[in-house]
Amino acid sequence: MMKSNSATPFCKVCFQPFSPPSLKTILDRDPCLCARCFREMGPVNLCYTLEGIKTISLYRYNEKIKGMLFDLKGCGDYEMAKVFLVNQKPYLKHRFRDYYLVPAPSFEPKNIERGFNHVEEIFTGIGKGYIHAIMKIDGIKQADLNYRQRQQIGAHLTWNPKANVVGKKILFVDDLITTGATAKACCHLLMKHGAKEVRILSVAKTPLRQNHRK
Template sequence: MSRCLYCHTDYAIHLTWESLFNLHSDNGLCQNCDEQLQEIKGEICNICGRSFSLFPEQYRQDNMCHDCIRWEEDENWHGVLARNRSLYVYNSHMQEMLSKYKYRGDAELAKVFHQKVRTLYKKEFRRHFLVPIPLSEERHLERGFNQSLLITNGVAHVHSVLVRTSHEEKQSKKSRAERMNISGRLFSAIMDVSQKDVLLVDDVYTTGSTIRQAAKELLEAGASSVSSITLAR
């Protein structure tokens, strides 16, 4: 028997041909909790990775969503983010799981995502330079860990390229307009990344503001391109 990392109920691991040959491994969740996570599948926006099946057709233009079109039409942000790929839809279950992980200090929940992050990294970003999004010193002391760093455990060697230069109000408390209204510098690059394809790692892609601010600093530090992996979109 195993204990679910989220709801803490005991569950049995069902043996299948996949599990016997290590093609599928236990992610630490019981069947009920696992089934409530909604994987992103099918057609997605070329840039942000958002599933086209989750919003009306009029908010899509060719292979891009309207959010990304607006970013790309802005001369300050055009081409800053090559692509984001997310594992899950940010539904109510994922929202509650990440809230428990980040704000209630349940660092063990990072283990739920390790296998899928490793698989995605090896499939699409194998040669990329791995950079977790940093927290401000204040936020790090408050939480006791960096949730983005824990996500990368066992994926590849990570590089502390960025530092947080300002302490912001939590993104979860901001409106959409406030998140997209960027002023000042949020990050600073402390390491040369010339000619490197960089992969940022964070927990959630909402408007893409945080990821793009980090990407812009990395491009100015010489990066050839910047992409990202996030747990949820």
């Protein structure tokens, strides 16, 4: 049995204690993800371009990621937000230190209902802070759209007239990239409004063969 003055830390995904504790979990003040769960999440750090825009997706979209995103988005499990980037954050903080983050547009009433914007919670701590440049004008869900409808996503987006991205380096962040239609439409808006440079960072990327299924 493990003796400890404080409560035994446990993985926030599988709820198992870190045993045997690794050097990382001992040194880490707030360990939240065990090595097995991290492996099951399928980290890939995929680098590719979407219409010429440099993009990084940290994981392949699989059942594990799907379940974790559902816990966060659907069930409002706020603690889940910090798990996704726990191992990549030091690098990402350094890499994007002079970028402003623009979160994928969400429909405000949904966030109010949930109590938080899940994308912002995941990427918090990276870059120079958030600029809420783009909003959704309705509660349309990407998952309910077919491939052709997704390509028309721009019609559901609106620019926040108070947002200023002129001359700024922008990192567009989202949880999931499927066809990339939302990310591309948003990046076009950002460039149109004067952003100096635009990059995309997502938690996960669906394999190409899944793109046309929904």
